[in-house]
Amino acid sequence: MNKCQPPSxxxxxxxxxxxxxxxxxxxxxxxxxxCDRMFLAWYSPVALQASVPGGIxxxxxxxxxxxxxxFANSLVAQYYGSGDYHGCSRSVAQAVLLxxxxxxxxxxxxxxxxxxxxxxxxxxxxxAAERKYFTILMLGGLSVSLNSAIGSFFSGRGLxxxxxxCALIGNAMNIxxxxxxxxxxxxxxxxxxxxxxxxxxxxxxxxxAIMLVLYFSKKNNRLYxxxxxxxxxxxxxxxxxxxxxxxxxxxxxxxGAFSLFVLxxxxxxxxxxxxxxxxxxxxxxxxxxxxxxxxxxxxxxxQHLGRxxxxxxxxxxxxxxxxxxIYTILAASTFVLMPEVYVRLFARGDVPFDEVFxxxxxxxxxxxxWGLMDATNLILAGALRGAGDTHFVMWYQTAVAWLxxxxxxxxxVLVLDGGLLAAWSWALIYICLLALGLIVRxxxxxxxxxxxxxxxxxxxxxxxGLPLA
Numbered sequence: 001m002n003k004c005q006p007p008s009x010x011x012x013x014x015x016x017x018x019x020x021x022x023x024x025x026x027x028x029x030x031x032x033x034x035c036d037r038m039f040l041a042w043y044s045p046v047a048l049q050a051s052v053p054g055g056i057x058x059x060x061x062x063x064x065x066x067x068x069x070x071f072a073n074s075l076v077a078q079y080y081g082s083g084d085y086h087g088c089s090r091s092v093a094q095a096v097l098l099x100x101x102x103x104x105x106x107x108x109x110x111x112x113x114x115x116x117x118x119x120x121x122x123x124x125x126x127x128a129a130e131r132k133y134f135t136i137l138m139l140g141g142l143s144v145s146l147n148s149a150i151g152s153f154f155s156g157r158g159l160x161x162x163x164x165x166c167a168l169i170g171n172a173m174n175i176x177x178x179x180x181x182x183x184x185x186x187x188x189x190x191x192x193x194x195x196x197x198x199x200x201x202x203x204x205x206x207x208x209a210i211m212l213v214l215y216f217s218k219k220n221n222r223l224y225x226x227x228x229x230x231x232x233x234x235x236x237x238x239x240x241x242x243x244x245x246x247x248x249x250x251x252x253x254x255x256g257a258f259s260l261f262v263l264x265x266x267x268x269x270x271x272x273x274x275x276x277x278x279x280x281x282x283x284x285x286x287x288x289x290x291x292x293x294x295x296x297x298x299x300x301x302x303q304h305l306g307r308x309x310x311x312x313x314x315x316x317x318x319x320x321x322x323x324x325x326i327y328t329i330l331a332a333s334t335f336v337l338m339p340e341v342y343v344r345l346f347a348r349g350d351v352p353f354d355e356v357f358x359x360x361x362x363x364x365x366x367x368x369x370w371g372l373m374d375a376t377n378l379i380l381a382g383a384l385r386g387a388g389d390t391h392f393v394m395w396y397q398t399a400v401a402w403l404x405x406x407x408x409x410x411x412x413v414l415v416l417d418g419g420l421l422a423a424w425s426w427a428l429i430y431i432c433l434l435a436l437g438l439i440v441r442x443x444x445x446x447x448x449x450x451x452x453x454x455x456x457x458x459x460x461x462x463x464x465g466l467p468l469a
Contacts, residue, residue, distance in 0.1 A: 002235045006367025011319075012319055012322075013315075014300070015297075015300060015316055015319055015320055015323065016084055016323065017158070018160050018296040018299055018300060019160075019292060019293050019296035019320070019323060019419075020160075020296075021160035021161045021163065022155070022292030022293070022295050022296050023068035023165070023166045023289045023293060024164050024168075024286050024292075024325070025160075025163055025167040025168075025286040025292055026289045026290075026291050026292035027288065027289055027292075028164075028167055028168050028171045028172075029167070029171060029284075029288050031171070031434065032171040032174050032175055033124060033281065033286070033288075034281065034284065034345075035175050035179055036051070036174075036175075036180060036196055036200075037052070037178060037277075037281045037346065038345050038346060039170075039178050039182050039183070039196070039375070040182065040192075040193060040196055041345075041346040042190070043183065043192055044276060046123075046125050046126055046129055046237060047129055047182075047192055047193040047196075048274070048277060048346065049122075049126050049129075049266075049270075049273055049274060049277060050126050050127075050130040050133055050193055050261060051129075051133060051193060051196065051277075052277040052280060052281070053117070053120065053122070053130055053259070053262050053263055053266065054117070054129075054130040054131075054133040054134040054136075054137070054257065055133070055297075056255070056259045056262050057113055057116060057117065057134060057259050057263075058113070058134050058137040058138060058141070058255045058413065059144075059206040059255060060252060060255045060258075060259045061106070061109045061112075061138070061252075061254050062138075062141045062250045063142075063144075063248070063252055064248035064249060064251060064252030065097050065098075065105070065141075065144070065146075065248060066104035066144045066145045066148045066248070066251075067148070067244070067247045067248040067250070067251040067252070068098060068102075068145075068240070068241070068244035068245055068247060068248035069095045069096075069098050069099045069102070069145045069146075069148045069149040069152075069244070069392070070149070070151075070152060070244075070247075070413075071095075071152075071240060071243055071244030071247050071248075071385065072092055072094065072095035072149060072152035072156070072240060072244075072300045072384050072386075073148075073151075073152040073156045073295070073298060073299060073302070073386075074152075074156070074298060074385055074452065075088075075091035075156070075159070075236075075240065075245070075302075075452065075453065076088045076091050076092065076152050076153060076155075076156025076157060076302075076387060077156040077238075077298070077299045077300075077301075077302025077303045077306060077386060078302045078303070078305055078306035078452050078453045079091060079156075079453055080156055080157045080158075080303060080306060081205050081302065081303035081304065081305065081306020081307045082306040082307060082453065084453075085223060085224050086224065086225060087453065088153065088156065088157065088224060088233070089153075089224040089225055089226050089230075090213070090229050090233050090236050091156075091236060091240070092139040092149065092150065092152055092226075093226075093229060093231060093233070094232070094233055094236050094237045094240045095148075095150075095152055095240065095295065096146065096149045096150055096151035096230075097147070097149070097192070098149065098240065098241075099142065099145035099149040099233060099238070100142075100144040100146070102142075102145050103141070103145075104411065106138060106141040106142065107138070107139075107171050109138070109140075110135065110138045110139075113134055113135065113138065114131055114135070114271070115277070116136060116263075117130050117131055118131075120263040121267055122263075122266045122268055123270070124138065125157045126266070128135075129192075129193045132193060132194050132197070133193045133194070133196065133197045135197075136194060136197035136198060136200075136201060137197050137200060137201065139201065139392065140200070140201025140204055140205075141148075141310070142206065143201070143204035143205045143208060145206045145361075147204070147207050147211075149208075149210040150208050150211045150212055150215055150361070151160040151163050151166075151207075151208075151211060152178065153211070153215055154211065154214075155295060155299055156299055158299055158303070160296070160299075162211065162214065163207075163211075165445045166206070166207040166208075166210045166211055167207055167349060169206055169207070169210065170203050170204065170207040171203070173202075173203040173206055174199050174200060174202075174203035174204075175357055177195075177198070177202060177203060177454040178195070178196055178199045179200030180195075180199075181194075181198055181199050181266035182196055182199075183195075183197070184197045190237065193211075202291075207389075211355075213412070214346075215396075216230075216352035231389070237404070239452075242369065243388050243452065244289045244390070244392040246391045246394035247385055247390040247393070247394065248362065248396050249394050249398070250390070250393050250394035250398055250431045251256050253293055253397075253398045253401055254397050254398065254401045256401075257401035257402055257405050257406040257466075258401075260406050260409065261405070261406070261409050261423070261427060262276075262280070262413075263412070264413045264421070264423065265408055265423065267413060267414075268396075268413070268419065268420050268423070271352060271355050271356055271359065272359055272420045274356050275356045275357075275359035275360040275363060275420075276359075276360075276363060276424075278342070278343055278344075278346045278356070278360045279360050279363035279364050279366075279367055279406065281346065282335065282342045282364060282367070283335075283367040283445035285331050285334075286331040286332055286335075286367070286371045286374070286375070287374060287378075288439070289331075290324050290327070290328065290374065290375040290378040290379060291378055293320050293323055293324045293327070293375075293378070293379050293382075294320070294324075294378040294379040294380075294381060294382025294383070295382055295384040296320060297316065297320035297379050297380075297382045297386065298316055298382040298383060298385050298386035299386065300313075300316040300320075300386070301316060301317055301382075301383045301386035301387055302386035302387070303451075304316060304388070305308040305387055305448070306364055306453065310392055310445075310448045313383075313386075313387065313448065314442075314445065316383075317379075317380065317383035317442060318442075319381075319382065320379045320383065321376055321379050321436075324375035324376070324378070324379045325372055325375060327375070327377075328371040328372055328374075328375040329371075329372070331371065332368035332371040332372075333353075333368070333369070335365070335367055335368040336365065336368050337355070338362075339360065339361040339364045340357060341362045342360075342364070343356065343357045343361070359420065361378070363420075363424060366424045366425075366427070366428055369428060370427070370428045370431040370432070373431045373432045373434070373435040374431050374434075374435075376435040377431065377434045377435050377438055378440065380435075380439065380441075380442050381393050381397070381438060382392075383442065384438070384442065384447050387447040387448065387450055387452070388447070388450040388451075388452035389441070389446070389447035389450055392436075392441055392446075394445075396437050396438075396441070397434060400430065400433055400434055400437065401430070401434075404430060404433065405426070405427065405430035408426045408430075409423055409426055409427075412426055417459040
């Protein structure tokens with residue numbers, strides 16, 4: 001093994017070293033969205049009802065570009081594991097260029113998104129707020145894919161503390177701007193839900209801007225030749241698309257099916273919709289940290305496969321699942337033990353608390369039940385992505401999301417008039433089915449046969465020492 005390669009390890013300690021900053025990063029996004037929804041609930045019930053479908057639809061339309069660019073994390077991890085540092089830089093350059101190319105496409109999706117909101121059948125005042133929120137977010141959509149692209153340079157090498165600190169700075173600014181712009185504090189005008197969107201857009205560019213400065217710094221330029229290698233590399237760009245597009249399509253269609261679920265919930269009555277929005281907002285406490293663990297699994301699986309340590313890659317995938325289960329059990333237990341605390345954070349003003357609490361408490365039980373399976377989905381999908389097994393994930397999860405979940409929800413809500421509990425029961429079955437398929441796939445080890453990168457000797461100039469941020 002080349003002396004400049006990182007040490008091989010599939011230990012819980014190594015996994016936690018990479019995962020903990022990503023968990024903190026995800027937790028900061030959890031706090032951000034929680035405060036965002038809470039402030040909007042304090043501002044008006046309509047603002048809260050509009051923020052969930054508007055925000056989810058925005059993410060649905062941009063997440064495909066984000067996930068495609070983020071696949072550079074797997075390329076960087078495998079190149080880094082093999083000791084090819086120039087491969088890391090070339091991969092990140094293609095991802096950043098892809099993010100820039102994607103922005104006009106994001107803007108072209110704006111009319112389609114507005115049409116979807118109009119077709120949702122929501123109350124006129126909710127629809128008007130949704131359209132404002134969604135439009136402003138889409139105009140700032142570049143930051144999402146750009147952040148994933150440049151962040152892959154750090155996450156793929158396991159330097160997740162850099163991502164954590166950048167995210168903490170950006171999210172702290174977002175929370176502050178939310179408070180100032182939603183309620184009109186100090187010299188700032190009262191903008192309500194539009195202020196929440198402006199705050200998200202303005203703060204969304206902070207993290208990628210900091211990471212770009214670090215990426216082109218003298219130290220990283222010396223070790224990775226980041227400035228000279230920032231150019232369009234057609235073969236590598238095609239490889240990023242070959243493996244990254246399935247990842248982007250899968251995420252977009254998966255989130256799209258869930259967006260349809262949320263939009264359908266708006267047809268079940270104002271009180272039920274409010275309770276569902278509260279439960280989904282609280283569920284982020286369990287959901288988002290599992291995303292961070294999945295990203296850590298993707299990084300370490302990629303690094304192990306880059307050095308051809310297939311057994312270590314399998315071990316680290318399962319250990320990531322174990323860590324996700326432990327966290328999820330702790331988070332889900334709070335849904336069961338303290339539902340009133342969560343609901344009271346959102347149900348303010350003229351909201352009929354007793355009715356909302358009665359429904360939200362039951363929905364939080366659903367969220368607690370599907371938590372372990374949801375964590376399994378996120379983490380094993382991340383591990384498979386690190387191996388480049390994006391085609392299976394795309395086909396399996398898309399088929400289950402639309403042929404089973406979305407189709408079933410349409411029948412339950414529009415045909416059978418099954419109600420809120422029936423809709424959430426179907427969602428629980430769907431999440432369990434997803435987990436079963438990913439467990440079987442990871443056990444099969446077919447993902448170990450995928451050749452994601454070319455293996456070659458590192459350039460002599462990369463032998464000077466280990467890379468730093």
